[in-house]
Amino acid sequence: MIGYPNGKSNPSNKEKTSASNRGMSLEYDLNLTNQYYLDLDIAVIHKKPTPIQIVSVDYPKRTAAKITEAYFKIPSTTDYNGIYKGKAIDFEAKAIGSKTALPFNVIHKHQIEHLKKVRKHGGICFLIIRFNYYDETYFVDGQLIIDAYETRERASLPYKWFKENGHPIPYSLTPPVDYLKIIDKIY
């Protein structure tokens, strides 16, 4: 119980559960999951740092440069990548507040282009989508998302679509979001 607590089951957990913080919670669960994979030598998968445009830096001391002005940049790739059983792994994760659909505007066009490139060059790409309202997390194959994005007639992908096309990732303690199990099953 000590190593990889699931945020949900720990009453002293300090994460807030307001909608705006739920995205953080999926990220938190994925960080624990990736650390678990790393510690047990199962895979080496990391979250990429958030891309930031640095405008101004102060150097009060040599050892602690302080960034005083910077802005968030739109990511040109996905958030997570790494290696599992010799295969390149690449995915994006999104926690959704809506109980009815994933709005397409949370996925950037160049992230879709990136997923296509990854697939083309032999990597395994996918999305991990959590519907906070239902507390359900889905694994969706990258090609399905690419197709849905490119042929979309509406501005969002309905919750029902995920139930039909995604693979539910059950909660566990070790690790919280065991998505490699789905990879083992479907690829």
Next chain:
Amino acid sequence: MIGYPNGKSNPSNKEKTSASNRGMSLEYDLNLTNQYYLDLDIAVIHKKPTPIQIVSVDYPKRTAAKITEAYFKIPSTTDYNGIYKGKAIDFEAKAIGSKTALPFNVIHKHQIEHLKKVRKHGGICFLIIRFNYYDETYFVDGQLIIDAYETRERASLPYKWFKENGHPIPYSLTPPVDYLKIIDKIY
């Protein structure tokens, strides 16, 4: 000449050539190289964003959150990764001011640990080292660096070691640092 100029051959290039800026220049060359690989659909390799600890953010407008206090974090992985011919690619790049050696302290211990993990899980890992003084760029297999790092008796790896153990990467215009050519040759 328009697409991928080599910083050196372009007299109007605004990059400074002082020692402190030369690291930027290798990064610049690698960015052009990776963009070239991407545009020609040869590989999908990106530089990861610099890891930053954000302390304080202002929201003057919804669309332009301004980071007002942040600090650089020590990277826990390497700077570059991606996919080439179905294989996971992972490398670190360093431009060196010294004309005699690469000081080991420019490589963090957890970057070495990361290279070991990548290798173990089936990825291709290496270092790209540029000696600014000689204007020479070397490709060094990851295992050689790992071994040298772990058995080191001195605080640095001599320039001569790179001449003996590295593969020189010749300058070209398209792309400036054609490291995949070395991969084709040695793996």
